[in-house]
Amino acid sequence: MEELENNNHGEAWKGGDRPFKSSYGKLMMWFFLITDALTFSAFLVSYGFFRYTAVEPVTEKSLWPVPEEVFSHFPFLTGEHPLLFVALMTFILIMSSVTMVLAVNYGHKMQKKKVVLWLSLTIIGGATFLGSQAWEWGHFIHGDKGAIQLNRNLEVVHIAKEDVIDGKDTMVLSSVYELMNADKYGHHDFSIDTVLNQLRERPSFGIRLANKDYKSNLETFEYFETSEPLEIILGAGLKKNEYGTQDFGDCFFFITGFHGFHVFSGVIILIVILINVIKGTYQRRGHYEMVEKVGLYWHFVDLVWVFVFTFFYLV
Amino acid sequence: MSENNKSNWWIWKVFWILLGLTTVEVALGIFKVNGFLPHALVHDHFIGLKWLTHIFIILTLIKAAYIVMTFMHLGFEKKSLRWTILLPAFILIPYLLFIVLSEASHHFLMNG
Numbered sequence: 001m002e003e004l005e006n007n008n009h010g011e012a013w014k015g016g017d018r019p020f021k022s023s024y025g026k027l028m029m030w031f032f033l034i035t036d037a038l039t040f041s042a043f044l045v046s047y048g049f050f051r052y053t054a055v056e057p058v059t060e061k062s063l064w065p066v067p068e069e070v071f072s073h074f075p076f077l078t079g080e081h082p083l084l085f086v087a088l089m090t091f092i093l094i095m096s097s098v099t100m101v102l103a104v105n106y107g108h109k110m111q112k113k114k115v116v117l118w119l120s121l122t123i124i125g126g127a128t129f130l131g132s133q134a135w136e137w138g139h140f141i142h143g144d145k146g147a148i149q150l151n152r153n154l155e156v157v158h159i160a161k162e163d164v165i166d167g168k169d170t171m172v173l174s175s176v177y178e179l180m181n182a183d184k185y186g187h188h189d190f191s192i193d194t195v196l197n198q199l200r201e202r203p204s205f206g207i208r209l210a211n212k213d214y215k216s217n218l219e220t221f222e223y224f225e226t227s228e229p230l231e232i233i234l235g236a237g238l239k240k241n242e243y244g245t246q247d248f249g250d251c252f253f254f255i256t257g258f259h260g261f262h263v264f265s266g267v268i269i270l271i272v273i274l275i276n277v278i279k280g281t282y283q284r285r286g287h288y289e290m291v292e293k294v295g296l297y298w299h300f301v302d303l304v305w306v307f308v309f310t311f312f313y314l315v
Numbered sequence: 316m317s318e319n320n321k322s323n324w325w326i327w328k329v330f331w332i333l334l335g336l337t338t339v340e341v342a343l344g345i346f347k348v349n350g351f352l353p354h355a356l357v358h359d360h361f362i363g364l365k366w367l368t369h370i371f372i373i374l375t376l377i378k379a380a381y382i383v384m385t386f387m388h389l390g391f392e393k394k395s396l397r398w399t400i401l402l403p404a405f406i407l408i409p410y411l412l413f414i415v416l417s418e419a420s421h422h423f424l425m426n427g
Contacts, residue, residue, distance in 0.1 A: 020399070027396075041404075049416065068348045083348075091334070094334065098327070098330045100386075299382055309375075314344050315368050
């Protein structure tokens with residue numbers, strides 16, 4: 001090998017056959033991860049584009065839904081718990097990243113049993129994350145507050161009600177279910193006329209516009225004269241969603257879905273590798289580099305989630 | 316056993332750092348909802364973003380750096396490999412951001 005280096009590559013080439021001092025497999029995983037990182041950054045940047053352009057022309061108020069209001073639920077708990085559930089999901093994914101590092105670490109030491117233990121825990125973490133995401137998707141699709149879609153710019157407005165906070169009369173966000181005295185976990189199909197009639201009969205209810213301005217009951221019907229209510233939206237799909245602009249729902253499904261698919265394939269690959277570890281394939285091979293390569297992919301999935309978490313849920 | 320624990324201490328150190336940063340982020344997010352944060356942080360803008368958003372982005376980048384440099388071991392790889400991987404991201408992602416977000420403001424100006 002040394003001879004080859006000296007004879008064929010001259011003085012300038014000092015890298016030998018491994019210029020990066022890293023194996024072929026690890027390098028290729030890194031190069032794949034670069035392209036994947038660029039794909040995800042394109043998604044997040046286009047999310048930024050949609051959000052940045054969803055602004056009311058004159059007042060410059062944002063028409064984008066408020067994430068803390070959309071993602072405010074926690075399994076088995078009632079009431080509003082903004083960010084708590086995604087924080088838990090983030091914790092689960094970071095934790096599974098740690099167990100992955102430990103698996104790689106024990107792989108270097110050729111301790112098969114420890115690798116099996118930590119790799120299994122990583123798989124459990126990944127599967128738990130996927131389950132949490134399924135719950136969140138289910139909740140997102142079923143919806144929480146309901147909304148009215150208007151014909152002007154397809155604006156989505158929410159039901160609001162009068163309330164007294166600190167001795168002051170104000171308006172707070174309510175829901176179609178509260179207005180209709182209906183159970184929000186049931187399946188409903190309210191027609192626009194029944195909701196408008198109910199709104200007329202209950203003067204303490206009004207609406208909140210997409211720009212987050214509240215309208216009292218009287219102002220609501222004035223507003224409806226220039227912007228006609230079309231239908232009631234309950235929950236979310238790809239064409240419309242109760243949270244606000246269509247782009248919001250599409251970005252949610254696409255970006256968290258693409259990330260979730262990465263987690264899913266990660267879990268599958270981890271299971272395959274775990275089976276190989278148990279069979280002793282890497283012990284015989286003399287190194288656990290395969291665990292290391294999957295580890296790179298797994299940390300990347302965690303890395304992407306760190307960004308999705310910030311730009312989707314926090315900002 | 317003690318030898319194993321010694322060589323693993325850095326993993327747990329990074330874990331606590333990541334957990335701490337996430338906790339700070341979530342706490343700031345919840346304080347924002349409850350209105351506990353200073354008005355300027357939530358309402359004043361700096362180069363098109365709220366100050367709070369800048370804080371979130373900085374914390375996120377610190378977390379990302381820890382994951383890439385320690386968990387993914389890039390900090391311990393050869394310098395040439397490190398830059399081969401980081402440079403495309405450092406050049407292309409800001410470029411994409413610049414192009415798309417400047418187009419977004421154009422879009423906004425034309426409609427506004």
